[in-house]
Amino acid sequence: TTIMAVPFKGGVVLGADSRVSTGTYVANRASDKIAQLTENIFCCRSGSAADTQALTDYVKFYLQQWEVESGRPATVKVAAHLMRKICYQNKDNLSAGVIVAGWDPVSKGQVYNIPLGGTCIEMKCAIGGSGSTYIYGLTDALYKENMGKQETLDFVKKSISHAMARDGSSGGIIRTCVVTEDGVEREYIPGNKLPYG
Numbered sequence: 001t002t003i004m005a006v007p008f009k010g011g012v013v014l015g016a017d018s019r020v021s022t023g024t025y026v027a028n029r030a031s032d033k034i035a036q037l038t039e040n041i042f043c044c045r046s047g048s049a050a051d052t053q054a055l056t057d058y059v060k061f062y063l064q065q066w067e068v069e070s071g072r073p074a075t076v077k078v079a080a081h082l083m084r085k086i087c088y089q090n091k092d093n094l095s096a097g098v099i100v101a102g103w104d105p106v107s108k109g110q111v112y113n114i115p116l117g118g119t120c121i122e123m124k125c126a127i128g129g130s131g132s133t134y135i136y137g138l139t140d141a142l143y144k145e146n147m148g149k150q151e152t153l154d155f156v157k158k159s160i161s162h163a164m165a166r167d168g169s170s171g172g173i174i175r176t177c178v179v180t181e182d183g184v185e186r187e188y189i190p191g192n193k194l195p196y197g
């Protein structure tokens with residue numbers, strides 16, 4: 001898996017490949033690794049498909065209850081810290097690396113990376129999954145402050161496509177999700193349109 005999320009002025013872009021593998025076998029070539037937690041908060045999944053499905057189901061339910069009881073929408077920070085608590089407390093039994101990202105009126109676009117150990121780190125450019133190891137240099141080189149929506153979307157797509165070209169556990173299509181004050185835009189594009197070599 002290759003997953004990524006980058007905040008920009010006015011929102012956040014999330015991206016993921018779509019390959020589910022068991023060894024070298026591709027169990028699903030078109031999976032959706034970007035799970036919705038609330039209306040404006042999403043989560044990119046990597047690691048065990050089963051563990052991350054269960055994890056996101058729990059967090060989605062807890063946040064729904066939290067919003068009912070508190071009478072207000074959850075912020076990205078609340079969602080990320082709930083996810084981190086569950087990941088950390090169950091770290092011996094989970095294989096889950098997630099990126100929680102979204103938009104809220106308080107802090108606007110935000111991204112929290114929660115890697116395998118269960119630590120939670122707010123980041124301006126978060127990458128994860130097996131494919132991310134191939135694009136640390138690329139993302140360090142291409143990242144800029146104050147990118148707009150289209151520039152951020154292109155940066156995410158290009159980065160994930162390079163990881164998909166080199167990581168055997170990443171492939172399929174590139175799914176993206178843009179969350180802004182005005183709503184959510186999801187799209188997917190072919191993952192193999194990059195020149196090899």
Ligand SMILES: C#CCCCC(=O)N[C@@H](Cc1ccccc1)C(=O)N[C@@H](CC(C)C)B(O)O
Nearest residue numbers: 001020021022027045046047048049050052169
């Ligand atoms: C189908 C089936 C059985 C397991 C599928 C399954 O979890 N595959 C995993 C790899 C893995 C992980 C831990 C144990 C075994 C196999 C997988 O493809 N993970 C991707 C993300 C998830 C959310 C789809 B990615 O990290 O590569």
